[in-house]
Amino acid sequence: MKIAVSGKGGVGKTTISAFLIQVLADRGRQVLAVDADPSPHLARALGFPQAKNIRPIVEMRDLIQERSERCGSFYRLNPKVSDLPGRFMVQRGNIKLMVLGAVQQGGAGCACADNAVLRALLNTLLLSPNEDIVLDMEAGVEHLGRGTIASVDHLLIVIQPYRGSLETANKIQTLGRDLKIDHLEVVANQIQGHKDLDYIEKYLKVKPIGIFFASDEVREAERAGTPIYDSSSRLTKSAQELLTVLEHTK
Numbered sequence: 447m448k449i450a451v452s453g454k455g456g457v458g459k460t461t462i463s464a465f466l467i468q469v470l471a472d473r474g475r476q477v478l479a480v481d482a483d484p485s486p487h488l489a490r491a492l493g494f495p496q497a498k499n500i501r502p503i504v505e506m507r508d509l510i511q512e513r514s515e516r517c518g519s520f521y522r523l524n525p526k527v528s529d530l531p532g533r534f535m536v537q538r539g540n541i542k543l544m545v546l547g548a549v550q551q552g553g554a555g556c557a558c559a560d561n562a563v564l565r566a567l568l569n570t571l572l573l574s575p576n577e578d579i580v581l582d583m584e585a586g587v588e589h590l591g592r593g594t595i596a597s598v599d600h601l602l603i604v605i606q607p608y609r610g611s612l613e614t615a616n617k618i619q620t621l622g623r624d625l626k627i628d629h630l631e632v633v634a635n636q637i638q639g640h641k642d643l644d645y646i647e648k649y650l651k652v653k654p655i656g657i658f659f660a661s662d663e664v665r666e667a668e669r670a671g672t673p674i675y676d677s678s679s680r681l682t683k684s685a686q687e688l689l690t691v692l693e694h695t696k
């Protein structure tokens with residue numbers, strides 16, 4: 447199963463990705479975790495040793511320059527990237543992790559060449575036939591292109607019971623419809639009670655397919671700087687339930 451996790455910054459994409467990845471790994475699956483967030487934290491959430499030392503591909507400027515063959519505003523549309531997973535992937539048990547990062551919007555220079563390398567790499571990773579894939583990404587999905595997003599089985603939009611995250615979810619839904627993506631699903635995070643769920647359903651007019659409660663254990667793990675993925679048995683259960691629903695939705 448290939449799952450992409452999107453949503454406004456801070457809604458809990460990395461947290462939910464980490465729980466989903468660990469539950470898949472505990473089921474004996476080979477899991478490929480891809481961190482495509484501009485500020486990547488998935489390695490830490492998953493308890494990878496040396497998480498701090500893993501450099502996102504997007505920050506390897508020489509490599510990006512070499513592969514994109516960028517010259518002024520010209521660059522390769524199909525850069526060679528097939529050797530990069532072998533060189534830069536890190537592994538813990540049956541979880542492999544690749545940290546791509548993302549091009550910061552409004553940054554200096556042309557983002558197109560960088561995006562071409564990241565997109566090619568992501569497409570290569572998504573072709574992997576024998577692994578489950580969880581892609582932790584940012585809110586915007588348009589730079590990834592329709593082809594990339596269409597090749598995931600589920601595009602999850604994480605929301606919290608606050609207007610800001612629901613507005614972003616609406617934008618992602620519109621974008622998804624424009625890209626003709628029909629496998630968009632909403633997952634609610636930091637839920638404290640039924641009032642939160644009522645508010646979400648009223649605003650979005652859809653029922654979330656997964657619910658993750660606000661967890662003191664996750665807060666404590668985050669504050670202590672310890673891994674998140676196994677910090678709360680309640681959220682592990684939420685991830686198990688969500689995966690079961692996803693398996694039956696396609």
Ligand SMILES: Nc1ncnc2c1ncn2[C@@H]1O[C@H](COP(=O)(O)OP(=O)(O)O)[C@@H](O)[C@H]1O
Nearest residue numbers: 455456457458459460461636659660661664668
């Ligand atoms: N269900 C939850 N319960 C408690 N804290 C949470 C929960 N989900 C996320 N958090 C906390 O909220 C913050 C943002 O979560 P994170 O997963 O990093 O968001 P994102 O990846 O969307 O930016 C983190 O400090 C995380 O520990």
Ligand SMILES: [Mg+2]
Nearest residue numbers: 459460483487
């Ligand atoms: Mg994140």
